[in-house]
Structure formats: structure tokens, C-alpha cells
Amino acid sequence: MxxxxxxxxxxxxxxxxxxxxxxxxxxxxxxxxxxxxxxxxxxxxxxxxxxxxxxxxxxxxxxxxxxxxxxxxxxxxxxxxxxxxxxxxxxxxxxxxxxxxxxxxxxxxxxxxxxxxxxxxxxxxxELPPLNKLGIEPLEPEFTLEALRGKLAHRTSKIKPLLLNQEYIVGLGNIYVDEALFQAGIHPERTADSLAKAEWERLHESIRATLERAVAAGGSSVKSYVNGQGEMGMFQHQLLVYGRKDEPCPSCGRPIHKSVVGGRGTHTCPHCQPLKAARAANKSKRAT
CATH class of the missing domain: 3.20.190.10 (MutM-like, N-terminal)
Known part of the structure; x- marks a missing residue:
């Protein structure tokens, strides 16, 4: 899509x-x-x-x-x-x-x-469907760190499905959520309420930066997408994790892993986006 x-x-x-x-x-x-x-x-x-x-x-x-x-x-x-x-x-x-x-x-x-x-x-x-319930535009000035945290930080759902929900932030789909989470070092199964302030800062920056680079490249032609002039996008050549199952992570060299999160195929680097360590840290934080 x-x-x-x-x-x-x-x-x-x-x-x-x-x-x-x-x-x-x-x-x-x-x-x-x-x-x-x-x-x-x-x-x-x-x-x-x-x-x-x-x-x-x-x-x-x-x-x-x-x-x-x-x-x-x-x-x-x-x-x-x-x-x-x-x-x-x-x-x-x-x-x-x-x-x-x-x-x-x-x-x-x-x-x-x-x-x-x-x-x-x-x-x-x-004022009417299908536009009336859409969320924040991530490339507009309204997409601030405070706005992002205000929408999501208190929620106990996994962060990836929340980012895909168009009622919170618009325009993000499977490709760019995987890319932004990787660059922020956040596992897609982390719950939103488990993220620390520094992680929200990284996520906010990575969402904007990923989208800006993708727009500059004309989008990603992963399947059949072309623009109004019949031209392919070129950002697929810059993707770091999406569609790269078993290929080496560009940061650590370990294999990219593919799983299913929220019903969507999801690409992560388990080393750069640790889940177990984050869960342990969150349990410790709640215990104190």
C-alpha cells in the first residue's frame, strides 16, 4: 500500500x-x-x-x-x-x-x-469520513515530541500497531514503521508506556528523518508503486531492515529477523532492538 x-x-x-x-x-x-x-x-x-x-x-x-x-x-x-x-x-x-x-x-x-x-x-x-478522524501529520510543525508522547506514551499496547493507527499519526505504514523503529533502537513489541524519554526522542527524530529521506527519493517501489509520471521510487535501495530478512544488520552485522507483530510482517535486528532486556528494565522500574 x-x-x-x-x-x-x-x-x-x-x-x-x-x-x-x-x-x-x-x-x-x-x-x-x-x-x-x-x-x-x-x-x-x-x-x-x-x-x-x-x-x-x-x-x-x-x-x-x-x-x-x-x-x-x-x-x-x-x-x-x-x-x-x-x-x-x-x-x-x-x-x-x-x-x-x-x-x-x-x-x-x-x-x-x-x-x-x-x-x-x-x-x-x-468533517466527514474518511478524513475526519485522522491524526497528526508527521512532516508538519504540529508533530512535536510532546505531541507524539501525548498521543501514545500512556498506552499499554505494542508500539508498532500504535504507530500504524492512522487516528494517532497519519501516513505511516509497515515499511516506514519498521525503518523508524530500527533507527530508534526500539523493538516493535515494546509497549508504548515502557519507553523512556530518550527513546521517545529517538523515535520522534527517526520518524521524521525516515519520511523526509523517503520523500526525497520519490518513495519506495517495493511492489508496483509508480508516481503520476510512471516513475518508480528509489528509497527501497536505502531500506535498512524492511524486506531484508536474514541479511546482515547494517549496524551490527547480525541477521535481520522477520516476525509478525499486530498481524503485519515485521523486520528487526534482535541485537540492536532488544526486547528481553527492555522488558526486564521495565519490570524493575515498576517494582521501584
Missing amino acids: PELPEVETVKRTLNELITGKRIRSVTVKLPRIIQRPAEPEQFADALAGHTIQSVERRGKFLRILLDGLVLVSHLRMEGRYGVYAADEPAELHTHVIFHFDDDTELRYKDVRQFGTMHLFMPGEEL
């Missing part, structure tokens, strides 16, 4: 490609992609004649701002956008086509068919 760096990259490329274009008509080939309004015909009719002003991001969602409307789009597992000439044949699994006045088209392709689109009046999208 595209995470924050990938969606941010798509946002930036679409801004270059479709800002200022006027929608002549919309073709919906797979109605279930359209979640709001209820009927795809209403969706198509509402968008006809509107001009795209900009493309923004909220968490893993795209916000396509038009003159008088906002289209909220989630790519889910394998959704992707691309701009094509109108006379170019559409690829298989192309489910929604935005036909522009200049004889180009924005096409939404989704092999897994899990993507969604919601149409709102401006401002309404932030």
Missing part, C-alpha cells in the same frame, strides 16, 4: 500534470470505486465543467481541489494515476477516466480494485 512518501510524490507529480485542466466529462467503469455520492452518474455529472486548482495530501489520501468541489482519493493497495493522450488506448484495469478539454485524460488504474473516491463541497471533506 502506498504510504506517506509515495502519496506525497504522487501529489507533487499530479500538481505538475493536471493543475489548471478543465474536466469535460468523467467515465466510471467500476462503480464501487465511487463511495460518495451514491451513484457514479452523480459523481460524473458533478465534476463535469470544473477545473482542477491543486492537489493536496492528508495522510495517505489525495485531496484534489477543484473550483467548488474536493475529490478525496485513496489508492489503497495498488491504485495509480497517470495522464495520457485521449487517443491512447486505456490499459486493463483502468476504472475511472477524467476527460480534459485539452484532449488529455487522467486515468485511475487499480488491479486490486480497493481504491476509493469521495466527492465533497470544500471544507466538508475534513
Whole structure:
């Protein structure tokens, strides 16, 4: 699933490609992609004649701002956008086509068919699902150490599932949580309330630094992700633990371990991210 760096990259490329274009008509080939309004015909009719002003991001969602409307789009597992000439044949699994006045088209392709689109009046999208319960943006000034600890430090759940919960911090997925926890030296099965202040400081810094590097590299093309121009991301070449089971840890040389935490495949270095020692220290702290 595209995470924050990938969606941010798509946002930036679409801004270059479709800002200022006027929608002549919309073709919906797979109605279930359209979640709001209820009927795809209403969706198509509402968008006809509107001009795209900009493309923004909220968490893993795209916000396509038009003159008088906002289209909220989630790519889910394998959704992707691309701009094509109108006379170019559409690829298989192309489910929604935005036909522009200049004889180009924005096409939404989704092999897994899990993507969604919601149409709102401006401002309404932030008050209603799917955006209304989203948490802090980790690349914005609001993502402070105090905000991170305030959201999570008192919780007794494991830290990895908490970081994946979009109601606390948005945009983080499996790849970047594994990477950030490794760089912070924190095992993903540690409970949030067991982390010391210095660990929260390292985690806060590693989340921001990991995401910033990934955005600069255009995201990670671990599976099928490409940006709006059909280009792969390059951050997969910088991953330290994710997808590197049994390879040597870049810090200590010991093998990377893969396990399941919160139902998600999880990559750690047991030496650099100790769990047993942390549990023992936490028990000692509580006993005193």
C-alpha cells in the first residue's frame, strides 16, 4: 500500500500534470470505486465543467481541489494515476477516466480494485469520513515530541500497531514503521508506556528523518508503486531492515529477523532492538 512518501510524490507529480485542466466529462467503469455520492452518474455529472486548482495530501489520501468541489482519493493497495493522450488506448484495469478539454485524460488504474473516491463541497471533506478522524501529520510543525508522547506514551499496547493507527499519526505504514523503529533502537513489541524519554526522542527524530529521506527519493517501489509520471521510487535501495530478512544488520552485522507483530510482517535486528532486556528494565522500574 502506498504510504506517506509515495502519496506525497504522487501529489507533487499530479500538481505538475493536471493543475489548471478543465474536466469535460468523467467515465466510471467500476462503480464501487465511487463511495460518495451514491451513484457514479452523480459523481460524473458533478465534476463535469470544473477545473482542477491543486492537489493536496492528508495522510495517505489525495485531496484534489477543484473550483467548488474536493475529490478525496485513496489508492489503497495498488491504485495509480497517470495522464495520457485521449487517443491512447486505456490499459486493463483502468476504472475511472477524467476527460480534459485539452484532449488529455487522467486515468485511475487499480488491479486490486480497493481504491476509493469521495466527492465533497470544500471544507466538508475534513468533517466527514474518511478524513475526519485522522491524526497528526508527521512532516508538519504540529508533530512535536510532546505531541507524539501525548498521543501514545500512556498506552499499554505494542508500539508498532500504535504507530500504524492512522487516528494517532497519519501516513505511516509497515515499511516506514519498521525503518523508524530500527533507527530508534526500539523493538516493535515494546509497549508504548515502557519507553523512556530518550527513546521517545529517538523515535520522534527517526520518524521524521525516515519520511523526509523517503520523500526525497520519490518513495519506495517495493511492489508496483509508480508516481503520476510512471516513475518508480528509489528509497527501497536505502531500506535498512524492511524486506531484508536474514541479511546482515547494517549496524551490527547480525541477521535481520522477520516476525509478525499486530498481524503485519515485521523486520528487526534482535541485537540492536532488544526486547528481553527492555522488558526486564521495565519490570524493575515498576517494582521501584
